[in-house]
Amino acid sequence: xxxxxxxxxxxxxxxxxxxxxxxxxxxxxxxxxxxxxxxxxxxxxxxxxxxxxxxxxxxxxxxxxxxxxxxxxxxxxxxxxxxxxxxxxxxxxxxxxxxxxxxxxxxxxxxxxxxxxxxxxxxxxxxxxxxxxxxxxxxxxxxxxxxxxxxxxxxxxxxxxxxxxxxxxxxxxxxxxxxxxxxxxxxxxxxxxxxxxxxxxxxxxxxxxxxxxxxxxxxxxxxxxxxxxxxxxxxxxxxxxxxxxx
Numbered sequence: 001x002x003x004x005x006x007x008x009x010x011x012x013x014x015x016x017x018x019x020x021x022x023x024x025x026x027x028x029x030x031x032x033x034x035x036x037x038x039x040x041x042x043x044x045x046x047x048x049x050x051x052x053x054x055x056x057x058x059x060x061x062x063x064x065x066x067x068x069x070x071x072x073x074x075x076x077x078x079x080x081x082x083x084x085x086x087x088x089x090x091x092x093x094x095x096x097x098x099x100x101x102x103x104x105x106x107x108x109x110x111x112x113x114x115x116x117x118x119x120x121x122x123x124x125x126x127x128x129x130x131x132x133x134x135x136x137x138x139x140x141x142x143x144x145x146x147x148x149x150x151x152x153x154x155x156x157x158x159x160x161x162x163x164x165x166x167x168x169x170x171x172x173x174x175x176x177x178x179x180x181x182x183x184x185x186x187x188x189x190x191x192x193x194x195x196x197x198x199x200x201x202x203x204x205x206x207x208x209x210x211x212x213x214x215x216x217x218x219x220x221x222x223x224x225x226x227x228x229x230x231x232x233x234x235x236x237x238x239x240x241x242x243x244x245x246x
Contacts, residue, residue: 003030006069006139006171007052012061014047021047023195025061031138033171036182038211039192045175046076048192049143052173069139072132072170076143078116078124085115088127092134099134105164106130122153126160133164140165142174146181154178158185 005028012025022044029035037045050056051063053073088111103109106126111119119127125145132140142161146154158181165172176182182189183202189211190199197210205211 008064010062015059034187036186043193070137072135072137072140074128074142102133121148139171
């Protein structure tokens with residue numbers, strides 16, 4: 001099977017007020033891929049997703065997308081505070097019959113007349129996924145979709161994503177802290193800490209020092225395989241500014 005390049009990123013950097021958020025990111029997302037991004041808080045994971053979607057513009061580098069690429073996006077949070085009472089049917093802005101296959105796959109028919117602020121975390125995630133699928137995406141982007149879900153809800157959610165991917169054939173780009181699901185579902189894992197520290201297939205990347213150091217705590221800074229040492233008093237960018245990361 002021939003895999004189409006959906007997104008290709010070359011030497012991407014992003015800075016705000018001279019503060020570097022991302023440095024020299026290069027990666028390719030192909031049709032059918034399931035790519036998961038992991039890394040500590042402040043690593044630039046959400047920023048990278050927003051750059052791909054087009055919500056932000058890179059400071060330098062290139063983002064090339066397939067012609068007329070359709071992207072479905074599930075944000076990390078949906079702020080309901082201050083939003084007028086709105087039902088699921090109005091939020092999706094379509095009839096239950098127009099996209100019946102999407103609503104069947106996400107099992108949200110019974111939620112049709114429910115107000116968004118009355119949904120459970122798992123129900124709201126299903127509605128957000130349904131909205132993303134209305135675009136008939138070639139690439140589904142998910143930003144930490146399991147936040148706020150209990151263990152049962154997380155399991156149900158991940159089963160839904162893998163089933164949808166199999167049935168609809170889109171590629172998935174996801175930010176997640178759930179390493180168990182990373183191993184089970186991902187084709188490819190990328191460790192990000194403003195730059196790409198390591199990347200590879202789930203079984204291979206477990207041998208990387210950067211990845212191993214994520215297990216004790218995803219919030220700790222971590223080292224990675226390079227031909228240099230790190231100074232704890234310097235930021236990751238200062239430690240690695242003269243080195244290539246692939």
